[in-house]
Amino acid sequence: MLGATAPLSQLNTGAHGDRVGRRDRVRPSSICVVGAGHVGLVTAACLAELGHRVTCVDTDEGRIETLRSGTVPFHEPGLETLIERHCASDVLKFTTSYKEALEGVDFIFVAVNTPSTPEGAADLRYIRRAVRQIGRALKDSRPIIVNKSTAPVGTAETVDHILRQEAGSLGELPVVSNPEFLREGTAIKDFMKPDRVVLGSHDREAARRVAELYGPVEAPVLITDPETAEMIKYASNAFLATKISFINEIASICEGVGADVSQVAQGMGLDKRIGPQFLRAGIGYGGSCLPKDVKALAHMAGLYGSHPQLLNAVLQINVDQRRRLVHRLRQTLGSVEGATVAVLGLAYKPDTDDVRDSPAIDIIRLLDNEGATVRAHDPVANQNLAEILPDVTYCSDPYDAVNGCDAVIIATEWPQFLDLDLEQVKARMRRPVLVDGRNLFHPDVVRGYGFTYLGIGRPDHLEEPLVLEPQPKEA
Numbered sequence: 001m002l003g004a005t006a007p008l009s010q011l012n013t014g015a016h017g018d019r020v021g022r023r024d025r026v027r028p029s030s031i032c033v034v035g036a037g038h039v040g041l042v043t044a045a046c047l048a049e050l051g052h053r054v055t056c057v058d059t060d061e062g063r064i065e066t067l068r069s070g071t072v073p074f075h076e077p078g079l080e081t082l083i084e085r086h087c088a089s090d091v092l093k094f095t096t097s098y099k100e101a102l103e104g105v106d107f108i109f110v111a112v113n114t115p116s117t118p119e120g121a122a123d124l125r126y127i128r129r130a131v132r133q134i135g136r137a138l139k140d141s142r143p144i145i146v147n148k149s150t151a152p153v154g155t156a157e158t159v160d161h162i163l164r165q166e167a168g169s170l171g172e173l174p175v176v177s178n179p180e181f182l183r184e185g186t187a188i189k190d191f192m193k194p195d196r197v198v199l200g201s202h203d204r205e206a207a208r209r210v211a212e213l214y215g216p217v218e219a220p221v222l223i224t225d226p227e228t229a230e231m232i233k234y235a236s237n238a239f240l241a242t243k244i245s246f247i248n249e250i251a252s253i254c255e256g257v258g259a260d261v262s263q264v265a266q267g268m269g270l271d272k273r274i275g276p277q278f279l280r281a282g283i284g285y286g287g288s289c290l291p292k293d294v295k296a297l298a299h300m301a302g303l304y305g306s307h308p309q310l311l312n313a314v315l316q317i318n319v320d321q322r323r324r325l326v327h328r329l330r331q332t333l334g335s336v337e338g339a340t341v342a343v344l345g346l347a348y349k350p351d352t353d354d355v356r357d358s359p360a361i362d363i364i365r366l367l368d369n370e371g372a373t374v375r376a377h378d379p380v381a382n383q384n385l386a387e388i389l390p391d392v393t394y395c396s397d398p399y400d401a402v403n404g405c406d407a408v409i410i411a412t413e414w415p416q417f418l419d420l421d422l423e424q425v426k427a428r429m430r431r432p433v434l435v436d437g438r439n440l441f442h443p444d445v446v447r448g449y450g451f452t453y454l455g456i457g458r459p460d461h462l463e464e465p466l467v468l469e470p471q472p473k474e475a
Ligand code: UGA
Pocket: 150, 180, 181, 182, 183, 184, 185, 237, 240, 244, 277, 278, 279, 280, 281, 282, 283, 284, 285, 286, 287, 288, 289, 290, 348, 349
């Protein structure tokens, strides 16, 4: 069985499947993680938590100093505690020196950034630089190189090529592609309790040794060739983005026909073949992953002569969602020229201070372009957005943000916004218009306070669904 609950998890090595047992206890290994960004730090801390000795190397001296003083430079629940604990017991270390980090290691995880180029491709310069440094710093050991960075199909081969150039005397070094499936905000849980572990390598023994690092993690491990593993990562993120753009397109149709998209998603999600996840309509996906990865996959498709029409539509719908929201606000107010608008929620999703590709950025820019004044508030992301949009007025308190406003837009579904005293919000506003970009509120509750409510794909009068559960059969 490929079960997540099997006491000794099984791994299936091919479509027709030899089934091979996997150790459920960790044999402690010595590991270097290259890159102290989000993926690198979560990987380093979780590998230490699994019982390995880990050194994390990054050339950014400021960042390494911050980490040594026990501070994590971004918001990820549980990460600081893990790092503190494993640094205190000397199992986890931070350094800027590759030489020090590679001393006697069995595995090297590469977890560096692959930002978008202006053409939408994944920029491999940081991977190339890191692998070159690794090749130069290796003396006589032959560790397994594991790539965690999201990188286009063919990157394992590029890594192999650079290693031959820089460390050819060591012979062929094993390279394994091990894509990450970590969500910001739940990354520790996603690492320790993943749905699957994917490993891609032409060297099956090396892949099996990487599988053993995960020891007690109860999840199926899929071992493929490197190209397939790299593709699984892109296809997974593209599929999640497709689900979101699909439900957003359905939401637009719902607005026309008077149906409620949340109940449509609920009804669809009850079909086990569809599932309820990633069917929340809103102002579209953001963050450092889905937008970048869909673009990179579409770019990759073009290089191989494909016309990725579905991916292009997914991207376009995601841009349109933000424009549609501003268009609807314009229609409601008559014009946004001269209006003051509060934007509540700046992070691309709750539980993170990350504002990369956040829908709030596009919405603020659109409003600003049309002559509106924006007052913004986020529980943790004000400062990060101020670095990108310095001219916005940032408020530490949501009530302060709505003062004198003609409309308030909910751009991130922070749960604490549900506790807002809407009476007080309305009293502070010039015009009571609430645009719910994440369908956070119940429309009737908001309207009950005298607001004009605009949600995504919701009718003017919402009737609650009635779910009749099957009755237990009498014995
Ligand atoms: C995403 C994937 O979910 C991870 O599996 C993957 O490892 C990661 O990218 C990555 O490649 O590193 P993440 O970007 O942290 O993780 O965030 P998600 O939880 O996937 O949300 C992405 C965006 O989609 C957010 O803006 C969120 O608001 C939006 N979203 C999500 C919706 O609009 N509707 C939904 O139903 C779900």
